[in-house]
Amino acid sequence: GESVGLHLPTLSVQEGDNSIINCAYSNSASDYFIWYKQESGKGPQFIIDIRSNMDKRQGQRVTVLLNKTVKHLSLQIAATQPGDSAVYFCAENIGGGSYIPTFGRGTSLIVHP
Amino acid sequence: DAGVTQSPTHLIKTRGQQVTLRCSPKSGHDTVSWYQQALGQGPQFIFQYYEEEERQRGNFPDRFSGHQFPNYSSELNVNALLLGDSALYLCASSLGLGQPQHFGDGTRLSIL
16 A cells, blocks of 8 residues: 555565555556666666556566556566565556656565565 | 666755766767656656757756757756755756667765
């Protein structure tokens, strides 16, 4: 859910568990969605993307699900590892030839060994 | 293959001063975008440069300006600094408009 001030939504999991990070996007005209991982002191790193004509896409240990009806994205991480600890952002892009992702607020994932 | 590099990594300024941040895009990339990331927030788009021209701009005042050089590197300039300009400034590059962006690790700007 939403947090106030500097506190990000946080998900704590045990190593080896599966993680699910959720995101609600705002613009029904968005046609391209991206998940980024941002570790402390680093810039955002591309994880996986999905276009609006798909509802599921799989990568290595990650799966993104898109529900356009309720404007919802989720990122599933299988067998979560301590190295997965980071802030995860979903971003939406309206397209039309440009690539200017609009970022959500982010979710902090903490993986306990 | 060098990724996106930004300089300096950290910077401290006082209110009213001016600052210039620099970015070298990933090798082969010709498009540079700048973002501001406040603590606990997602990055917010400032502007994008392609062929040495500002192509798109986000909701930032004119105090924020930029430049792209013939070698595709870019500068972000901020005038009349305010306390609220304290943030991580991220540069991202891509091969052309409409392509996924690769981010640098940012410049942490603190305003006293």
